Amino acid sequence: MSQIYDRVAYIGLGLIASSMIHAGRRAGLQRVIAGTARSAGTRAIARQDGLCDIVTETAAEAVADADLVVLCVPVGAMGAVAAEIGPHLKPGATVTDVGSVKRAVIDAVGPHLPEGVNFIPAHPLAGTEHSGPRSGFAELFDNRYTLIVPAGEVDPVALAKLERFWIGMGANVETMEPDHHDLVLMVTSHAPHLIAYTMVGVADDLRRVTDSEVIRYSAAGFRDFTRIAASDPTMWRDVFLNNKDATMEILGRFIEELMRLQRAIRKGDGDLLFDYFTHTRAIRRGIIEAGQDTADADFGRGRNRDKGGA
Numbered sequence: 634m635s636q637i638y639d640r641v642a643y644i645g646l647g648l649i650a651s652s653m654i655h656a657g658r659r660a661g662l663q664r665v666i667a668g669t670a671r672s673a674g675t676r677a678i679a680r681q682d683g684l685c686d687i688v689t690e691t692a693a694e695a696v697a698d699a700d701l702v703v704l705c706v707p708v709g710a711m712g713a714v715a716a717e718i719g720p721h722l723k724p725g726a727t728v729t730d731v732g733s734v735k736r737a738v739i740d741a742v743g744p745h746l747p748e749g750v751n752f753i754p755a756h757p758l759a760g761t762e763h764s765g766p767r768s769g770f771a772e773l774f775d776n777r778y779t780l781i782v783p784a785g786e787v788d789p790v791a792l793a794k795l796e797r798f799w800i801g802m803g804a805n806v807e808t809m810e811p812d813h814h815d816l817v818l819m820v821t822s823h824a825p826h827l828i829a830y831t832m833v834g835v836a837d838d839l840r841r842v843t844d845s846e847v848i849r850y851s852a853a854g855f856r857d858f859t860r861i862a863a864s865d866p867t868m869w870r871d872v873f874l875n876n877k878d879a880t881m882e883i884l885g886r887f888i889e890e891l892m893r894l895q896r897a898i899r900k901g902d903g904d905l906l907f908d909y910f911t912h913t914r915a916i917r918r919g920i921i922e923a924g925q926d927t928a929d930a931d932f933g934r935g936r937n938r939d940k941g942g943a
Contacts, residue, residue: 634660634801637794642695643668644714645705646679647865648760649731651769653703654684656802659771669695670766671706678766693721701798704730704742709871712741724749727791731757733818733868735811737875739784751791754782756814757804758822762863775803776924782814819879823872824887827880829861830869 641663643650650668657663668685669692670676680688689695696702696718706714711730722728728750732738735754746752759777761768779799783792799806809817836855873880897905 634662636664637662637798637801638664638700640665640667640699641701641703642699643685643703643705644692644695644718646670646675646684646766647705647764648768648773649757650703650705651684651766652759652771652773653705653731653769653802655769655771656774657798660801660803662798662801663701667695667697667699675766682766684766692718696721696726698723700726701795702726702728704728704732707865707867707871708732708734708738708741708875709867711738712745715742715745719745719747722747722750725751727751727753727795729753729755729795731755733822733872734876735782735814739782739811743784751788752784753787753792753795754784754811755795755799756780756782756818757799759804760864762860764865772803774799777804779804779806780814781806781808782811783808784811815876816879816882819876819883823876823880824883826861826864826869827873827884828887829858832858833862 641657643654643666646668647670654666654668657666665687666685667687667689668679669689670679676688676690679685687695692714699722702718702722704711704714711732715728718728728742728746729752730738730742732754733756735756738754739752742754743752757774757777757779759773759779761773781792781796781799796806832855836858894906894909896902897909
């Protein structure tokens with residue numbers, strides 16, 4: 634793969650940004666890498682590790698002369714960052730993001746960007762429970778999907794460059810409409826995280842009663858819940874607050890399904906339970922066949938520093 638952008642600026646230097654930097658360097662996609670983060674400690678680590686060619690104190694400084702600006706901050710901070718960088722973006726630059734919610738990001742960022750700047754939201758469906766500038770690795774996006782979610786009419790040349798950029802980092806790229814994205818991701822990522830947080834909270838209450846037996850005797854299923862529930866609390870708070878409609882819709886459906894299973898268990902309806910579990914098992918096989926996980930006992934989580942998730 635050859636160079637696609639001369640200068641790329643990353644606002645926020647956590648797991649996704651640092652992985653993009655490593656993946657971009659692996660493929661030679663970006664010549665100069667500028668970056669900044671809200672935390673002085675994060676900026677110091679980025680300088681010490683040589684994560685970026687240039688580490689700035691402010692987002693406004695980072696985006697100067699950048700051909701691509703990647704917003705890697707929590708969804709709730711996107712609007713403020715866009716307001717800060719808007720006056721400093723060069724004409725023809727592309728601004729993108731990596732947020733898990735798209736409609737709220739479009740509404741928050743779009744009004745602050747000047748004419749002549751291309752705004753093309755995106756969402757890489759990859760991640761781990763780790764965070765910070767040292768958590769990233771080049772393989773994070775390999776064979777994972779990145780969804781490009783255009784905010785209305787966009788320059789086709791700018792769109793094609795961003796698609797090539799993600800493909801160069803190893804991702805499978807598809808486009809999707811914003812509201813549909815938010816509903817799909819609520820099912821595949823957001824609701825499972827909310828359920829995991831809830832189940833771990835219930836277990837914590839029970840642990841107080843059982844003298845820590847819940848922790849000591851955790852089976853694989855509960856350990857998977859705790860892995861998911863260890864994700865960045867700021868990011869997930871903002872995801873749910875900025876995707877309320879889809880959250881309420883999917884939670885309502887989940888409660889209905891839970892009550893259906895509750896009734897089957899109460900009535901001793903083994904046939905319903907068997908059929909239900911057989912159907913959900915088939916969904917798991919479909920995920921494996923699509924190459925988005927493995928049939929390994931650890932679901933492939935030991936590979937590439939726990940690659941996967943969203």
